[in-house]
Amino acid sequence: MNNILKTVLIALTLMVCMTLSAQTVKAISSHYKNFVVSIYIPVAVVNKFAEPGRLESEWQRISNQVNVDKVYIESQRSRELATDELLERVKKFFLDRGVQVAGGITYSDVPDGWQFRSFCYTDASDREFIKKATELTARHFDEIILDDFYFVTTKNESDIKAKGSRSWTEFRLDLLNDAARKLIIGPAKAVNSKVKVIIKYPNWYEHFAGLGFDLDQGPKIFDGIYTGTETRDPNGTNQFLQQYESYQIIRYMENIAPGRNGGGWVDTYDVTDVDRYAEQLWDTVFAKAKEMTLFQWSDLLKPAESGHRDAWQFASPAFDYQQMLKHVKEGDTSPATMARVAGYALDQVDPLISHLGKPIGIKSYRPPHATGEDFLHNYFGLIGIPIDLYPTFPEDASVVLLTEDAKNDPKIVERVKKHLRAGNNVVITSGLYQALQGHGIEDIVELNISGRRFIADGYATGFTPKDRHILSNKVTGAEAVLFPQVDFLTNDSWALVNAMSDGVGYPLLLIDRYGDHGHLFVWTIPDNFHNLYQLPIAVTTAIKNVIMQGFPVRLDGPAQVSLFAYDNKTFIAQSFLNEATKVKVSTLGSSMHLHDLISGEVINGQQAVKQDVRQQTLEDRVSFDVTLTPHSYRAFAIEP
Secondary structure (H helix, E strand, O other): OHHHHHHHHHHHHHHHHHHHHHHHHOOOOOOOOOOEEEEEEOHHHHHHOOOOOHHHHHHHHHHOOOOOOEEEEEEEEOOEEOOHHHHHHHHHHHHOOOOEEEEEEEOEOOOEOOEOOEOOOOOHHHHHHHHHHHHHHHOOOOEEEEOOOOOOOOOOHHHHHHHOOOOHHHHHHHHHHHHHHHHHHHHHHHHOOOOEEEEEEOOOHHHOHHHOOOOOOHHHHOOEEEEEOOOOOOOOOOOOOOOOHHHHHHHHHHHHOOOOEEEEEEEOOOOOEHHHHHHHHHHHHHOOOOEEEEEOHHHHHOEOOOEOOOOOOOOOOOOOHHHHHHOOOOOOOOOOEHHHHHHHHHHHHHHHHOOOOOEEOEEEEOOOOOOOOOOHHHHHHOOOOOEEEEOOOOOOOOEEEEOHHHHHOOOHHHHHHHHHHOOOEEEEEHHHHHHHOOOOHHHOOOOEEEEEEEEEOEEEEOOOHHHOEEEEHHHHOOOOEEEEEEEOOEOOEEEEEEEEEOOEEEEEEEEEEEOOOEEEEEEOOOOOHHHHHHOOHHHHHHHHHHHOOOOOEEEEOOOOEEEEEEOOOEEEEEEOOOOOEEEEEEEEOOOOEEEEOOOOOEEEOEEEEEEOOOOOEEEEEEEEEEEEOOOEEEEEEEEO
């Protein structure tokens, strides 16, 4: 019997190798001009394809509603495995239909109720299981993606013993890097020398290092990376991720591994309306993701329910639900599913992406293992400040924006000093200043984040009395916001914007000089980052006067409206609001027209002179009035 099994395995291996060679040679083009659309198929679904006719039937339903270029066929999740024979059969089905194939693995153990569980990487039996699952997948695919469960949560006795005196973060980073080499990449390449192993990083990047995700060494160990861009409903999930992250995290990962970030990944979960699902897809490809993966197969077969969108469904949102229902392939009478929602959304934006250059933004710095002021950059994105986040200090930027994350660089104070003395501007948050108190930041400016709090009932903008504007919450309608108190030395530093409380002003934005031409700004951040959305437009405009000096395009308006800018004089303004809104767009220079890249409309501008915070004429800008309907985007080219 053993000899028979060996003969069968050898024959199977030869067949697999022949198939892999054919798979590698065959070039498969995309249905889209600017990205590839993929679907991830979990192993539980793969195993159901053993039922005669099921795969063919479901493929017809999906492929009639979304153009599919590629599928990821999973071999293992939560200890459920697919067989060699079934993986080959499913792979052949897609290759025969001109669809590219890759493998997928999810290194998750059987869940404990609703709590995700990882494998125990210090347990010999778990390590052997991981290795065997890897080898199984590598026998069939030249590319393998790891779903974003390649992290560790166990604190078993074997973990405690292996950890020793290291912190859990240090231990887990070392543990998973070692496992990546010995249990995944090494075994995979031993089975298939052509295989490329891709690690997908999830959306909760602020907490990666504590669970073993290594944004420093991981991209160097694996053949490529991938990015989770699921932001779902920003208020109804445990993570409270802001919509802007679907764009921003792609840019961050691209800066971590230039040219090796495979794409973005979105699921259908925890959204209250179809617009929210579509917005995640749009923002991922607005960031110029090369591939858009839809998770997962069976969810795309669910009915395309509109959700709770009564407030704006008749106000011309970008996602036209009724029009979406009409966009199925000729002769197809099946009901629209979530696959159709994805297909309609992606079909809509593909032509637009061709007009856009390379994304640009205000440069910021987050060391790979940093923590602090969780996800604050995404809140900035939702008050109209485009962010370009880097894993290294952006020395080429004239303005650098730093949050508390930067404290994790032991040389950050010296980097800031050097940048200021070179004549640049640096904006730091109150959270970062507080973290650096006693660590040298006082050598630049002596402040004190006192630990006291105040409730703002208004704001004051303007550097001198003649241009100071008092903005009472009673007049603006802004809600009360809780801020930390920042103590400063008058005339050494000075407040450009104040938050008021019962007639007393506390600095919201401070300026101080360092070196001959450098300026340090300290931005006081509210305790609840969501309260940034409560700031009056005049306040965020004053802040943008500092942060966005020299940037080619500005957007001033209410919160929950984002700006995506590109290096070829194009940009997108996107509203996540439930009602129509007007925004003021201003462009640097003398170009007097905005050409709407979707409708063809031309908007004429008005010459405006912007002043810097020291009241010296600095930038000549042209301003434009732009109206955005609810849950919509508009794209423009800046023209003479």
